[in-house]
Amino acid sequence: MEIRDNLNKIKEGLPENVTLVAVSKTNPVESILKAYNAGQRIFGENKAQELIGKQPLLPGDIRWHFIGHLQTNKVKYLVPFVDMIESVDSFKLLVEINKQAEKIDRTVNCLLQFHIGEEDTKFGLDMEEAIEILTSPEFDALLHTRICGVMGMATFTDNMVQVRNEFKQLNHIFHKLKGEYFPDKNEFKEISMGMSDDYQLAVEEGSTIVRIGSLIFGERNY
Numbered sequence: 732m733e734i735r736d737n738l739n740k741i742k743e744g745l746p747e748n749v750t751l752v753a754v755s756k757t758n759p760v761e762s763i764l765k766a767y768n769a770g771q772r773i774f775g776e777n778k779a780q781e782l783i784g785k786q787p788l789l790p791g792d793i794r795w796h797f798i799g800h801l802q803t804n805k806v807k808y809l810v811p812f813v814d815m816i817e818s819v820d821s822f823k824l825l826v827e828i829n830k831q832a833e834k835i836d837r838t839v840n841c842l843l844q845f846h847i848g849e850e851d852t853k854f855g856l857d858m859e860e861a862i863e864i865l866t867s868p869e870f871d872a873l874l875h876t877r878i879c880g881v882m883g884m885a886t887f888t889d890n891m892v893q894v895r896n897e898f899k900q901l902n903h904i905f906h907k908l909k910g911e912y913f914p915d916k917n918e919f920k921e922i923s924m925g926m927s928d929d930y931q932l933a934v935e936e937g938s939t940i941v942r943i944g945s946l947i948f949g950e951r952n953y
């Protein structure tokens with residue numbers, strides 16, 4: 732199927748309040764343009780180098796979400812244009828994003844990434860680490876980052892009961908943080924969870940952002 736048809740099919744099945752991030756990693760600029768020409772404006776990439784290379788070649792009204800592990804030395808290249816960094820997995824990273832954003836007088840949207848799957852290889856905070864960040868005195872001084880919610884990746888498994896439980900867990904984390912640390916922050920409203928194989932489950936469990944790659948662009952060739 733064509734990229735346009737794939738996109739339309741996914742969008743038809745998504746509730747209106749759920750944002751679709753088209754994950755374009757490993758795909759060439761031409762494929763991204765096809766999705767753009769079909770109306771898609773939000774794209775996700777997981778490697779800083781790759782995003783830095785593609786961004787100048789593509790329309791300026793694309794909203795880029797960064798969704799991969801980000802090294803602090805790459806932050807300064809993304810901050811001038813990125814719409815959201817979904818993968819904040821340490822205080823050090825958040826501080827660096829704030830520092831670079833302050834330099835150019837921007838405020839960068841961020842999600843706190845949580846480790847919900849069972850693989851050790853996946854990045855993300857646990858509740859204790861998140862609370863440490865949110866209660867630290869330095870956190871209040873970060874005026875150039877805007878925490879918009881949470882993100883997580885379920886375990887890579889066919890066990891859909893497990894995947895659903897991990898999504899439930901992230902939903903629970905979101906509501907706990909919302910109640911305790913962001914009660915009057917309207918911008919803290921996003922739960923980014925769900926990929927090609929599990930986004931329908933994720934939506935059932937309260938996802939507000941789904942990140943879908945292979946279902947739009949086809950299987951990736953690494």
Ligand SMILES: *Cc1c(COP(=O)(O)O)cnc(C)c1O
Pocket residue numbers: 754756777798799884925926927928942943944945946
């Ligand atoms: C690659 C990736 C996705 C999309 O994966 P698909 O299975 O191709 O939909 C979503 N989120 C993150 C963080 C990714 O790295």
